[in-house]
Amino acid sequence: MADEQQEKEERMKVNVFKIPQSSPDDISGLKDLIENQKILDPRYIAAIMGKTEGNGCVNDFTRGFAVATLKAYLRPLVGINTTEQIVFVMSGGTEGVLSPHMTVFTREPSVSSSASSSSGTTVSSVGLALGVLHTRDFRVEEIGTITMVQVVAKGVKEAMAKAGLADKDVHFVQIKCPLITAAARSSGSQGSSSITQDSYKSMAYSRAASALGVAMALGEIDAEQLTESDICSNHGLYSSVASASAGVELKNCEILVLGNSKHSDSDFVIGHSVMEHALDTAAVERAVASLPPPLNEGTHMNSRIVNVFCKAEADASGEVLGCRHTMMDDSDINHTRMARAVVGAVVASVVKDPMIYVSGGSEHQGPLGGGPIAVVSRR
């Protein structure tokens, strides 16, 4: 198979750059890395994940502003086609201590591969590997259905092959997925058969089907037994590594798979765990503990952590640790905003860094009221 061949022959190097932003259209940090420091080659950018300071809900234009600014900068540098191959995942909402920033992932062929692998001392060592994939466009009536689950599952498998990752090596799968706009419903002849007539709800269905697609690809759920009625309903079915984010700006799914591979010469590694609830600090510690052993044991862990990626949601049961919360009944502030504030603060207090990626809306992404958490660190 072509992909396996690729694995055998090529080695990759993945780099991770976390860049603070002073506004959604602030690309000064990125420009500095590319143009002044010359340590980030824009031709190798595979994905950019950002936290922007909008409300993270329907009328959040900071996501679009950030992507438009990035594309306008990159197109003249690397061309339109290369720009379009990049996976842009902007997650709105930096409530509480969360600090606006972007994380740029690059992937390039490794030049030091043979030397490194032949040294003998690090035969068993692994590095961060990634693969990206754009699925086909979805028809309006497919969004949130079992068809979407299957197409995403297939796409995740392909992205894994590109990354040279087996099921057990995958630690985080980020998906940007479409939603059903009013315009889409009215224009298409099939609009009336879409899974919901509510744009906001369609975001949940789209995230749900995407997450179940990851679970199916990784064997976390039984593909045979999944039915359409499970979507957004049977919350016992979930992926421990999926993170999905819906946006109005695409019709297909964009997939980013992250894991550890012995074919990667990256200076970074990844680990993960699952938060059982919004205050689950032990999960943060488990995610850190799951990282491959550091090259230099003497370095303090927190100083090695580059970023944390996790999902947050207000527990729909109305309780956290047995105590009533008021997030679901607050008609002034959307509960997804408060969920990000809470999980962001909890995780930041453990890793002592508020510049982390916490995204809201975690249907089938971890258990109800919880969510996956991944940690990227230097080796």
Next chain:
Amino acid sequence: MADEQQEKEERMKVNVFKIPQSSPDDISGLKDLIENQKILDPRYIAAIMGKTEGNGCVNDFTRGFAVATLKAYLRPLVGINTTEQIVFVMSGGTEGVLSPHMTVFTREPSVSSSASSSSGTTVSSVGLALGVLHTRDFRVEEIGTITMVQVVAKGVKEAMAKAGLADKDVHFVQIKCPLITAAARSSGSQGSSSITQDSYKSMAYSRAASALGVAMALGEIDAEQLTESDICSNHGLYSSVASASAGVELKNCEILVLGNSKHSDSDFVIGHSVMEHALDTAAVERAVASLPPPLNEGTHMNSRIVNVFCKAEADASGEVLGCRHTMMDDSDINHTRMARAVVGAVVASVVKDPMIYVSGGSEHQGPLGGGPIAVVSRR
């Protein structure tokens, strides 16, 4: 002096009841303790501190609704005069995981005092002690001034004497203070000389003067050197145990002093620390560690903790741990709301209990961006 005499002769017993509430006017839990379980004698209620689920800002009527409901219930039970002696401190805002509840403090003469103190085995043991005091009413032009600081300082001293507490034994001082309403400014001849013409800002000035009054009483600041221009300005001056909350429903200050005393036979004790910033989990642990040693070492600490009382604020520097936050520039959500969500989540994640008391607006209550934190536990 009468108070010293009182200390020598009388022993007190202080009880603490934490009661969940399903709404601001839910007193079913309190009624159950009084009427069914008969373990709370309403005649001994000294103070009730509550977290109510409003926005905690100007148009938060949940505080008034809670107090009105409590008074309507207690007046027929204990009489109007006794009800008026109770310190009611309702703090609005249960953002994030914070869970609406009230904490009832009772103080009664101890019947088991001599036996306990003569047993010899617990000579050095201490218990929770409290004192309450209502200051005189303030004139509009006094609120937020050095005069208010001095009156509060004197009041705190008196409440300490009632509690039999020396400076070093005080762990938390809660003050409910007045604000300057538009009506007050226009009615009084002195309205034009009030420290601010803005009702919302007057809350900050009133809290600030109250907190500095605590600091003055406890010798945390130099009474001689304090000037009026320090108020709301010289943030290097602060109390490590003050917690002030402004409200429209009073013209004086109501003071609750909490500490540990060897004259108390309470089953509860208190400790405290100071959070240096919103993510300062070490401060929570220091506050817990500062508690007097438990009677039974085998009990897990978290199971002994009854409640945590702390202040929260969004760091006005615009940064937390060196990273930009967006709380000060969010015109959709007041930064005090986000600050409570953050500190509430962080503290709750350490003690594994979201039913805690986190209050916003911490002028001169701990350092900028931080605040005092007190822990009440069973012995």
Next chain:
Amino acid sequence: MADEQQEKEERMKVNVFKIPQSSPDDISGLKDLIENQKILDPRYIAAIMGKTEGNGCVNDFTRGFAVATLKAYLRPLVGINTTEQIVFVMSGGTEGVLSPHMTVFTREPSVSSSASSSSGTTVSSVGLALGVLHTRDFRVEEIGTITMVQVVAKGVKEAMAKAGLADKDVHFVQIKCPLITAAARSSGSQGSSSITQDSYKSMAYSRAASALGVAMALGEIDAEQLTESDICSNHGLYSSVASASAGVELKNCEILVLGNSKHSDSDFVIGHSVMEHALDTAAVERAVASLPPPLNEGTHMNSRIVNVFCKAEADASGEVLGCRHTMMDDSDINHTRMARAVVGAVVASVVKDPMIYVSGGSEHQGPLGGGPIAVVSRR
């Protein structure tokens, strides 16, 4: 028939008092009318409709605070039973220029009836008449169903009979209706069969069934052809005089019918119209024009108007007068809040009085995007 007999024998006098409030628990104006001016006899209070300054959504406690305050004041004055017979309708949300207030409706036997009616000069004159009725409690699974429609329709008929009003004489029917709380769903064995599992949506279903009940009672819709699937769906079916408001504090429906009757010696009259959209100033003028002719033609109409009662909603089509609005997509401010701000401003600009009653959520109450509007004026 008993009711007809009643009409023939008894004459009523209905009074209307509009009282400004400085807060949800401000009853100083009411007390003044009762205790000082002695022009309002509390024994005759039939209904109190209020605009309170909360958000008008789920976590609006100003409604409950207002009712609790009123009941605590009235119970000692008129007894518990009489207090419970009063219809309390608090509508939250005074967005924009809307001014918090309550409108007290009294109904008493007319002492001057025979004289007035025998004078000959005003034989054809009419006055404001009212009837109130409390329906039976609804089971959880009945709320929002055809059963509720039928029970409300019967209740409206009875309230009309009490008021001595025929179909054509009814100008406004206010209904306070229950909603389905999470607690109700989980406690009742029938919770699983309730029309929705979402508390907020149950408010819409309850208002919808109540409004259709009014429409059925008044022959505005064909009772035979109405099916359950029409509720909240077939918006072509609506009442031109219904105004429904859901609340957590009751399990039945409370009905207030207002109209003009020749059996009433009231100094007030009522008229109404229907707003076709949020900017329909002509409807306000039509409602005023529909009032019975004034006793004194010389008086300017606006000075005779006592209050306006109307419903508001953001047009779900996403357009007003063919232009896109952003109310449905605003995740920071609930669209019901903006709808009240808009309709409140428009109606207030016509009658030059911002102290009017504008309530949100108008399912089957007027056409989509519009709503009924009633005007009460002095004769």
Next chain:
Amino acid sequence: MADEQQEKEERMKVNVFKIPQSSPDDISGLKDLIENQKILDPRYIAAIMGKTEGNGCVNDFTRGFAVATLKAYLRPLVGINTTEQIVFVMSGGTEGVLSPHMTVFTREPSVSSSASSSSGTTVSSVGLALGVLHTRDFRVEEIGTITMVQVVAKGVKEAMAKAGLADKDVHFVQIKCPLITAAARSSGSQGSSSITQDSYKSMAYSRAASALGVAMALGEIDAEQLTESDICSNHGLYSSVASASAGVELKNCEILVLGNSKHSDSDFVIGHSVMEHALDTAAVERAVASLPPPLNEGTHMNSRIVNVFCKAEADASGEVLGCRHTMMDDSDINHTRMARAVVGAVVASVVKDPMIYVSGGSEHQGPLGGGPIAVVSRR
């Protein structure tokens, strides 16, 4: 003088295009006019005024997104220099019925001038004229001061000369002005002497000084008697035609003057009035009545109106028409947002068009609680 000479020799033609937008970055309507319909020549664009759907407060990025999108489109078409000469005024906030759109003003030399002016039949006719001017950059310590007032006044005079307008012919002056950011304060040596340390307040001071500059230029206030302490304080001093909007994206003031001139062959004219309060429908009618007489009397006025430009603010007295409003005390929704919803609804209900320009924050722009209102119509 050059400008006067220009007036005598050249005639101008001003066009006005109102273009609906489906999002802040929607320029499809503009592109259609330029590229398909070819009725808008981008080289002649003098100013673009837009209503964007953000919150209109500090963290509103829709303004920047709109301007960035427009500039990115126009630069390749007309060059960077020409693009930079355009006055872009984006006003955030389309609360209530307000509909997002942009108004493009073009100014070109008139080719039909001599024929038209020599025809004799329309000697006295006037057309819309405009002038734009960019002032010098302001130092941080100048913003909101008398110096700024004077520089703006001089700039307005120059823009009037460019437009060929005398004082009495000016109907609207739109100014985009700078604010004082935290960064500006800390970077400049003079930051400590800035008029306020609060970014949000600096917006008010900047708007105030700009508006007073207009008033000074037009002789609405006595330049000799104005003192610095009048700014944001003496609300008796105001302009009846000024509209100022502060933004973070500039350091100077950009001025757009609109009026009627007999040297203009525009198919459009302008009129104006002043709203005394938020519900002043008579002012809308006065503004319409102030328009020059139409060429065709038979056309209904509303069908000739192209756009309305006005300012809105919540009356700081806390009352509108003698009734208390709650906008100033609402800690959930900024009062500027509610003010736009109110004035937008009122004006739209008169002209039957919600696609109008209503901007918040009207310091010295009309009387307290009111504001200028201008109407642009076809002749």
